[in-house]
Amino acid sequence: APETPWWKDAVCYQIYPASFKDSNGDGLGDIPGILSKLDYLKDLGVDLIWVSPMYVFTQVTFPGVDMGYDISDYQKVYPPYGTLKDMEDLIEGCHKRGMKLILDLVVNHTSDQHAWFKESGSSRDSSKRDWYIWKPPRYAEDGTRLPPTNWRSYFSGPAWEYDEQTGEYYLHLFAKEMPDLNWENPEVRKAIYDTIMRFWLDKGVDGFRIDCVNMYSKEPDYKDAPIVDPKFYEQPAWCYYANGPRIHEFLREMHEQVLSHYDPVTVGELPHTRDPQEVLRYVRASEKQLSMVFQFDIVDIGQGKEYRYYYQDWKLPEFKGIVAKWQQFIEGTDGWTTVFCENHDQGRSVSRFASDAPEHRVASAKLLALMLTSLTGTLFLYQGQEIGMINIPHTWPITSYKDIESVNFYHAVAAKTNNDPAELAYVMRSLQILGRDNARLPMQWDTGVHAGFTDCEKGPWMRVHDAWREINVAKQLAQGETSVLGFWKQMIRFRKQHRDVLVHGSFEGFGMDDEKTFVFGKKTQDGKKVAMVALNFSGEEQEVQLPDTPGYDELVFTVGSYEDAEDMETTKSIRYYQNLTTRLL
Numbered sequence: 001a002p003e004t005p006w007w008k009d010a011v012c013y014q015i016y017p018a019s020f021k022d023s024n025g026d027g028l029g030d031i032p033g034i035l036s037k038l039d040y041l042k043d044l045g046v047d048l049i050w051v052s053p054m055y056v057f058t059q060v061t062f063p064g065v066d067m068g069y070d071i072s073d074y075q076k077v078y079p080p081y082g083t084l085k086d087m088e089d090l091i092e093g094c095h096k097r098g099m100k101l102i103l104d105l106v107v108n109h110t111s112d113q114h115a116w117f118k119e120s121g122s123s124r125d126s127s128k129r130d131w132y133i134w135k136p137p138r139y140a141e142d143g144t145r146l147p148p149t150n151w152r153s154y155f156s157g158p159a160w161e162y163d164e165q166t167g168e169y170y171l172h173l174f175a176k177e178m179p180d181l182n183w184e185n186p187e188v189r190k191a192i193y194d195t196i197m198r199f200w201l202d203k204g205v206d207g208f209r210i211d212c213v214n215m216y217s218k219e220p221d222y223k224d225a226p227i228v229d230p231k232f233y234e235q236p237a238w239c240y241y242a243n244g245p246r247i248h249e250f251l252r253e254m255h256e257q258v259l260s261h262y263d264p265v266t267v268g269e270l271p272h273t274r275d276p277q278e279v280l281r282y283v284r285a286s287e288k289q290l291s292m293v294f295q296f297d298i299v300d301i302g303q304g305k306e307y308r309y310y311y312q313d314w315k316l317p318e319f320k321g322i323v324a325k326w327q328q329f330i331e332g333t334d335g336w337t338t339v340f341c342e343n344h345d346q347g348r349s350v351s352r353f354a355s356d357a358p359e360h361r362v363a364s365a366k367l368l369a370l371m372l373t374s375l376t377g378t379l380f381l382y383q384g385q386e387i388g389m390i391n392i393p394h395t396w397p398i399t400s401y402k403d404i405e406s407v408n409f410y411h412a413v414a415a416k417t418n419n420d421p422a423e424l425a426y427v428m429r430s431l432q433i434l435g436r437d438n439a440r441l442p443m444q445w446d447t448g449v450h451a452g453f454t455d456c457e458k459g460p461w462m463r464v465h466d467a468w469r470e471i472n473v474a475k476q477l478a479q480g481e482t483s484v485l486g487f488w489k490q491m492i493r494f495r496k497q498h499r500d501v502l503v504h505g506s507f508e509g510f511g512m513d514d515e516k517t518f519v520f521g522k523k524t525q526d527g528k529k530v531a532m533v534a535l536n537f538s539g540e541e542q543e544v545q546l547p548d549t550p551g552y553d554e555l556v557f558t559v560g561s562y563e564d565a566e567d568m569e570t571t572k573s574i575r576y577y578q579n580l581t582t583r584l585l
């Protein structure tokens with residue numbers, strides 16, 4: 001592949017600080033805990049670490065409002081996680097191992113405890129009133145006070161909170177404790193650039209994962225959203241704030257004012273965007289906005305249309321078509337893409353896209369690892385994915401769930417349906433597959449108490465998965481190359497060895513309407529080298545007709561079975577392996 005920016009070939013690993021490793025026995029993960037695992041990550045083949053928010057955030061009791069995405073001081077570290085010195089040690093620890101570190105830039109909103117919001121909310125004449133989005137109430141015919149629009153928050157309920165003291169509402173797309181910043185105000189943008197972005201870039205961080213990167217430019221006339229559920233006042237409204245009129249202007253300004261003065265990598269979180277042309281506007285090199293984005297079509301599979309947590313079953317061709325779409329959309333452009341199927345907001349991929357049944361779990365994890373490490377784009381892993389961690393058992397009650405989004409939704413449905421058992425059972429099944437808590441269980445390090453995550457007497461902040469004795473790092477390190485962890489290491493090495501075809505090659509799918517297998521080819525730009533990947537997503541042996549490979553000089557590997565992985569360069573035969581089929585529902 002032509003010489004390209006380092007971050008296109010990087011293997012990236014997301015760490016959720018609360019759940020990764022507790023070093024001081026308080027039951028909560030922390031930064032020294034992360035530092036203690038850098039050699040483990042280096043050995044896995046990780047080039048870049050993304051740490052989810054570790055700044056001071058508000059919490060009544062942990063996990064508080066939104067697990068650190070409700071930030072009240074961007075220049076300080078949340079004390080239970082550590083200190084600024086710990087962060088400086090982490091930056092240095094990564095760099096001396098040849099690894100990069102990026103932080104989470106959360107600037108669509110702050111916490112309501114942030115000094116900016118406290119000033120803004122103090123009075124209508126505050127010098128920072130216009131740093132947030134304040135609007136007067138509306139009134140119904142019968143005199144009832146109504147919020148400025150009928151928009152729904154991601155965390156259920158209205159997206160506006162009424163402030164008695166100043167007689168106005170403020171906008172919060174997420175929790176009411178997370179007021180949206182007003183990006184129309186140049187003072188706000190300048191404060192973000194100077195006191196948040198430059199502060200951390202000057203400390204040596206290598207860039208940012210940018211939260212809600214397409215939500216900063218709201219439609220200025222704040223219209224009501226179309227009614228999709230008459231049973232509720234609040235309606236989904238992302239069409240009025242996602243990919244808004246000035247978003248590309250703002251991101252170009254961010255690039256020009258800050259990013260272009262450093263050599264950072266940026267990856268934007270880009271929900272609600274299905275149009276490849278729209279995505280290209282964020283990631284074309286010539287656009288000078290972002291390096292790349294997370295696009296959500298794959299991880300949105302199974303989510304309800306009206307409500308995320310009304311699970312909708314799906315078939316493999318839907319999944320394959322989406323993978324193909326987001327592999328092919330950059331071809332012939334100066335754009336770039338990412339490869340991921342887990343993060344801190346998603347259910348575990350083995351459970352969602354394959355099967356976590358005991359007899360299928362390991363093969364499923366390897367199947368997905370084979371797929372992901374063969375796809376074009378920058379590869380992102382989420383903590384625990386490398387050992388095949390799986391979703392919360394069906395048996396856990398709602399009281400074991402901690403995430404504001406899931407818990408609020410459960411209670412909203414309970415209220416709406418007067419605790420209808422069938423409705424609530426459906427929501428629980430949906431949360432068990434899709435809920436964000438699935439990704440936030442403590443990392444499973446060994447078979448010790450609390451999976452080696454913490455030695456805190458009262459235990460970890462979040463319950464450990466019941467299967468920790470079967471699924472943990474220590475066991476898989478001892479097992480070596482046949483473990484899920486061993487397979488990921490092999491495939492990451494293999495991906496780097498064949499970067500021209502695996503990281504940078506073009507994608508072509510075969511038999512895309514088949515419901516049991518996923519067969520695709522990757523080809524170098526000069527067409528002289530190809531990889532054929534055949535994946536069996538069913539629970540029984542499958543035969544596939546592999547397209548012949550005319551004109552290719554070198555067949556990198558043809559693998560339908562992870563057993564072949566060891567000698568995949570020479571494998572010509574196709575052997576399928578038993579893996580998964582049972583959908584969880």
Ligand code: TEU
Pocket residue numbers: 066069070106154174211212269271308344345405436
């Ligand atoms: O998520 C923003 C977002 O796009 C939401 O759709 C989110 O994925 C939600 O869970 C889906 O219903 C980012 C962070 O990833 C998330 O953890 C935060 O809760 C949110 O922003 C607010 O900062």
